[in-house]
Amino acid sequence: MTYTTDDDTSIGIYTRAKAEWGTVQSEHGILALTQQAYVSDTGMHYLALAMDPFGNRYRVTWETTPEWDEAKEEYLSTGDVGILDDESNACDWTHPRRVIRI
Secondary structure, three states: OOOOOOOOOOHHHHHHHHHHEEEEEEOEEEEOOOOOOOEEEOOEEEEEEOOOOOEEEEEEOOOOOOHHHHHHOOOOOOOOOHHHOHHHHHHHHOOEEEEOOO
């Protein structure tokens, strides 16, 4: 579920989103993800929307790790799933590549 500011007060939405989807630290402070991260069309990044306690919205981008990229190549050539069955391996989730206020 993606939360919008029409659902409740910003702090209420922020609190529920933190509990459901987690947080990410950025130069904008601690942001609550408002959706599960998803892979980009190119497969080279993961994206998610986030918000701060004041209701400001952000787009968060993570780059896939070299290990993830190698595992994708391995899968394409051999069919071996390897680490691809666990997306926690896809990115360095504690260090987003980019956080943009939208």
